[in-house]
Amino acid sequence: MSSYDVVIVGGGPSGAAAAYDLAEAGFRVIILDKKEFPRFKPCAGGVTTKALHLFRYSIAPVIRATTNTMVVGHGTGKQKTLSTNAPICALTVRTELDQFCLEKTLQQQNVTFELIPGIKSIHQEKDTVTLITKDDRSFECLYLLGADGAHSQVRKLTGEFTPDRTAVALEGIIPYDRLKNIPEFTFDFGVVHKGYGWLFPKHDHVNVGLYTRRPDEVKISKTQLNQYVQARLGVDTVDHVCGFPIGTGGEYYQPTSERVFLVGDAGGMSEALLGEGIHNAIKSGQAAASALINAKRSNFSALEAYKEAIYPVMHDALNCRKVARVFYKVLPVSYAFLSRYPVGTMAMNGFAAGLTLTECKHHMTSFKIDPKVLEPSSLTEYCN
Numbered sequence: 001m002s003s004y005d006v007v008i009v010g011g012g013p014s015g016a017a018a019a020y021d022l023a024e025a026g027f028r029v030i031i032l033d034k035k036e037f038p039r040f041k042p043c044a045g046g047v048t049t050k051a052l053h054l055f056r057y058s059i060a061p062v063i064r065a066t067t068n069t070m071v072v073g074h075g076t077g078k079q080k081t082l083s084t085n086a087p088i089c090a091l092t093v094r095t096e097l098d099q100f101c102l103e104k105t106l107q108q109q110n111v112t113f114e115l116i117p118g119i120k121s122i123h124q125e126k127d128t129v130t131l132i133t134k135d136d137r138s139f140e141c142l143y144l145l146g147a148d149g150a151h152s153q154v155r156k157l158t159g160e161f162t163p164d165r166t167a168v169a170l171e172g173i174i175p176y177d178r179l180k181n182i183p184e185f186t187f188d189f190g191v192v193h194k195g196y197g198w199l200f201p202k203h204d205h206v207n208v209g210l211y212t213r214r215p216d217e218v219k220i221s222k223t224q225l226n227q228y229v230q231a232r233l234g235v236d237t238v239d240h241v242c243g244f245p246i247g248t249g250g251e252y253y254q255p256t257s258e259r260v261f262l263v264g265d266a267g268g269m270s271e272a273l274l275g276e277g278i279h280n281a282i283k284s285g286q287a288a289a290s291a292l293i294n295a296k297r298s299n300f301s302a303l304e305a306y307k308e309a310i311y312p313v314m315h316d317a318l319n320c321r322k323v324a325r326v327f328y329k330v331l332p333v334s335y336a337f338l339s340r341y342p343v344g345t346m347a348m349n350g351f352a353a354g355l356t357l358t359e360c361k362h363h364m365t366s367f368k369i370d371p372k373v374l375e376p377s378s379l380t381e382y383c384n
């Protein structure tokens, strides 16, 4: 049996972020993943400025493009271009981003990676956790992190959390050479029920997709995606179309185990308004790492430390869910607000400054109504 301080299941953004900080603090860590990297993960690869601020290293080598502009539409009808003077989002290809982050993590001492076919069982004792893989390998550790995405096996096997619902997104790509005009970074709200369609230009292709926060009320299909791109881009073929759930609902995750913690989509940490998950995946991975580091240093309960560290992520997820409920319910009104001064401008400046939705909302609803109070930060150190 192999023995570690921390076993992390999943080498995506949440798992890699946790492993990086733990290894740096001297913990012996192993990342287990059922896929060999580089691996495909359905994702539009939009890394917002607030997410860029979380990386411990520059991800410049895998940034395909950045955008200071966001086109917002209502259905496939009217659109409005919002801009600011610094990037609000970096556009990456997830296969490249995750491979890059995993490589950076594995360059640290104390951290290794192993391919597994899946998990058979997890046994929690007073002082240790043992994970048995489907091919009967055993990994013993002090702490286990479930960073294994929206379909988390760690979550299911430990019963730590049952999300009330997940969001769903469908994505594909269109090479530039098939397009007459290259679109701007676009969100068309209401193209699908309680969701939107997106167009993310990435240097040589456009990533297109549909998102709904209520897949229990509506199914999104390849046909709908084709209709959307036909309306916006005048083409009807999308390559590599793939759908996947997005783990939301983490605001209701109440950790109970002293030794097993869920991070990223496994813990439902994506926000429900836009389905953005990379930011909270990294932030929750780092929160788990800091909790374990603090618990070891001060002989404090890891569970209590994790609850405290994860609170800001959950709080923001809850705010996003509340905003999402109202935003999609009265979409014509929401769109009118978003596309007009000062709300759109303030939101853009807030995104460029790397603020979370909670922070943006605070600036908008406090007396700081002048959007200029939100000075966009420079992305230079993250992109170069």
Ligand SMILES: Cc1cc2nc3c(=O)[nH]c(=O)nc-3n(C[C@H](O)[C@H](O)[C@H](O)COP(=O)(O)OP(=O)(O)OC[C@H]3O[C@@H](n4cnc5c(N)ncnc54)[C@H](O)[C@@H]3O)c2cc1C
Residues within 6 Å of the ligand: 009, 010, 011, 012, 013, 014, 015, 032, 033, 034, 035, 039, 041, 042, 043, 044, 045, 046, 047, 048, 116, 117, 118, 119, 147, 148, 149, 150, 151, 152, 153, 154, 168, 169, 170, 171, 209, 242, 243, 244, 245, 246, 247, 263, 264, 265, 266, 270, 275, 276, 277, 278, 279, 281
């Ligand atoms: C179509 C789509 C578009 C999206 N676009 C964006 C976007 O533009 N920006 C954004 O911020 N978010 C986006 N998201 C959300 C984002 O992809 C996720 O929130 C993010 O990937 C979560 O990271 P994670 O590390 O928690 O999990 P993941 O990235 O899902 O990584 C989980 C890892 O665990 C591994 N794994 C799974 N099960 C097991 C197992 N049993 N044993 C071992 N390993 C296992 C997987 O192979 C994988 O490597 C999108 C999601 C979808 C579906």
